[in-house]
Amino acid sequence: MGPAVCRAGLVAALRSVKLGGAAVGLVITASHNPVRDNGVKIVDADGGMMSQDWEPFADALANAPNPDALLQIVLQFAKDEEIKLGGCHSAQVLLARDTRPTGEYLLAAAMKGVNAVIGAVAVDMGILTTPQLHWMVRSKNKGLRDSEMDYFSQVIGSFRCLLELVPKDKGADVINNRLIVDGANGIGGLKLEEMKENISGLDIHVRNSGRGEGILNERCGADFVQKEKVVPLGFVPEDATFRCASFDGDADRLVYFRIVSSSDSRIDLVDGDKILSLFVLFIREQLDIINGKDNQGNEVLPTRFGVIQTAYANGASTDYLKDLGLEVVFTPTGVKYLHKKALEYDIGIYFEANGHGTVLFSDHFVSQLESLTSEFSSKVAGSSQHQAAMRLLATSQLINQAVGDAISGMLLVEAVLQYKGWSFQNWCDLYTDLPSRQLKVKVQDRAAIVTTDAERRVCQPSGLQELIDGEIAKYSHGRCFVRPSGTEDVVRVYAEASTEEAADSLAKQVAQHVERILG
Numbered sequence: 001m002g003p004a005v006c007r008a009g010l011v012a013a014l015r016s017v018k019l020g021g022a023a024v025g026l027v028i029t030a031s032h033n034p035v036r037d038n039g040v041k042i043v044d045a046d047g048g049m050m051s052q053d054w055e056p057f058a059d060a061l062a063n064a065p066n067p068d069a070l071l072q073i074v075l076q077f078a079k080d081e082e083i084k085l086g087g088c089h090s091a092q093v094l095l096a097r098d099t100r101p102t103g104e105y106l107l108a109a110a111m112k113g114v115n116a117v118i119g120a121v122a123v124d125m126g127i128l129t130t131p132q133l134h135w136m137v138r139s140k141n142k143g144l145r146d147s148e149m150d151y152f153s154q155v156i157g158s159f160r161c162l163l164e165l166v167p168k169d170k171g172a173d174v175i176n177n178r179l180i181v182d183g184a185n186g187i188g189g190l191k192l193e194e195m196k197e198n199i200s201g202l203d204i205h206v207r208n209s210g211r212g213e214g215i216l217n218e219r220c221g222a223d224f225v226q227k228e229k230v231v232p233l234g235f236v237p238e239d240a241t242f243r244c245a246s247f248d249g250d251a252d253r254l255v256y257f258r259i260v261s262s263s264d265s266r267i268d269l270v271d272g273d274k275i276l277s278l279f280v281l282f283i284r285e286q287l288d289i290i291n292g293k294d295n296q297g298n299e300v301l302p303t304r305f306g307v308i309q310t311a312y313a314n315g316a317s318t319d320y321l322k323d324l325g326l327e328v329v330f331t332p333t334g335v336k337y338l339h340k341k342a343l344e345y346d347i348g349i350y351f352e353a354n355g356h357g358t359v360l361f362s363d364h365f366v367s368q369l370e371s372l373t374s375e376f377s378s379k380v381a382g383s384s385q386h387q388a389a390m391r392l393l394a395t396s397q398l399i400n401q402a403v404g405d406a407i408s409g410m411l412l413v414e415a416v417l418q419y420k421g422w423s424f425q426n427w428c429d430l431y432t433d434l435p436s437r438q439l440k441v442k443v444q445d446r447a448a449i450v451t452t453d454a455e456r457r458v459c460q461p462s463g464l465q466e467l468i469d470g471e472i473a474k475y476s477h478g479r480c481f482v483r484p485s486g487t488e489d490v491v492r493v494y495a496e497a498s499t500e501e502a503a504d505s506l507a508k509q510v511a512q513h514v515e516r517i518l519g
């Protein structure tokens with residue numbers, strides 16, 4: 001992996017040169033995957049994932065057969081992109097890694113790649129969560145305070161502000177402030193242990209904190225909890241009935257769960273779909289208060305509100321959101337697609353079922369909100385409209401605007417539950433998920449499957465979609481799709497139906513079609 005990561009460092013440095021020296025980020029992590037793996041993520045100057053326009057160049061560089069070929073690819077690309085080499089432009093790449101044992105060596109390899117570009121400076125930011133590095137790159141390029149301490153104070157301070165804006169009549173229930181967090185034996189657990197003493201209003205207990213003997217992502221963490229739907233390692237019978245959150249290995253995924261009873265391993269899962277629904281309810285309520293929904297007056301804060309899901313969103317969640325009168329937009333799987341679509345709105349909320357997701361507020365909307373809050377403060381200080389505007393502002397400060405962030409997402413969940421005076425059960429009762437099943441099928445060439453309509457239908461190989469439709473027609477509330485994985489050499493099958501048995505059978509039948517046609 002060393003050479004591949006070194007080349008990624010080269011890409012990141014050239015990206016910074018192309019952007020006139022704006023900071024670019026690079027994280028050494030393999031997210032929710034086993035500890036023996038590792039990987040690299042490039043963070044663009046806006047704090048999001050690297051522009052998709054540069055992916056072909058990155059692919060070509062990663063696959064260059066030898067140094068001469070690599071040099072030719074770089075020189076040709078620099079010419080095409082009008083990137084002036086030779087140090088006439090500065091460049092800076094902020095690097096970070098998670099807790100994997102291979103991280104230190106790979107970060108050094110990445111630095112070599114960065115330093116191969118004359119004028120480029122590599123800055124080692126240390127061991128961070130992936131969202132922290134995204135946040136730092138975005139903050140630095142926006143001229144905001146961008147240190148890790150600034151991250152902590154912004155997140156903790158805005159959470160505290162939201163708690164202070166909880167209406168006094170909301171009686172939080174007894175267990176409300178105890179929260180048990182599965183840190184996946186990763187960086188998220190370590191950072192939360194650092195932060196928790198300063199987080200008022202919550203009694204946080206971290207399991208799999210990363211300080212003990214546990215193995216990263218091993219039968220724990222958000223991906224394990226969301227896919228297997230059983231209690232992660234590290235939890236004890238006394239944790240039953242309490243509200244639990246689970247991070248993945250680089251803390252950019254968040255799900256919640258509750259251990260049903262101390263005597264078995266079943267959990268009640270609250271996945272990304274339900275986190276999205278909670279945030280939608282809260283934000284829409286604040287907008288309704290600000291706009292005086294009851295007095296039919298002109299809206300003081302007209303807002304283009306976008307809700308973005310993928311095909312993996314449970315059908316029940318999409319129906320719930322549509323019943324709220326919201327337009328739900330679908331994109332292919334992958335944060336880069338959802339994030340890009342969410343940027344089209346004043347407020348764009350996106351979550352994948354597996355817990356990747358965040359809430360984006362456009363700069364224009366935040367500036368309007370700041371002016372309105374100041375106007376409310378002078379004219380109707382303390383009014384419900386003023387409080388709602390302050391809640392939205394604090395939310396835009398708390399939720400990571402660069403990428404999904406398990407820590408900031410968890411704190412927004414906690415603030416909203418306290419605002420609504422809801423227990424975990426109230427949240428679970430928002431809607432009932434349709435039973436679902438995910439399978440993986442190993443085939444000769446997963447790329448033979450070409451999908452359309454945000455991966456919900458197959459257009460190649462011909463005949464396969466008709467077979468899938470034929471199986472779906474056998475089940476009530478049946479839905480099923482197949483797609484090639486972007487991170488594993490498999491075809492993924494997703495099925496849902498009105499019963500567990502039906503969902504299992506639908507998934508199995510369709511997987512057999514895939515295996516027979518492509519096996």
Ligand SMILES: CC(=O)N[C@H]1[C@@H](OP(=O)(O)O)O[C@H](CO)[C@@H](O)[C@@H]1O
Pocket residue numbers: 031312333334335352354356484485486487488492
């Ligand atoms: C079903 C599933 O969980 N797919 C994940 C997985 O992508 P695949 O292309 O399905 O391998 O990894 C991606 C990166 O973490 C994440 O965005 C996506 O949601």
Ligand SMILES: [Mg+2]
Pocket residue numbers: 030031032248249250251252253
């Ligand atoms: Mg991750």
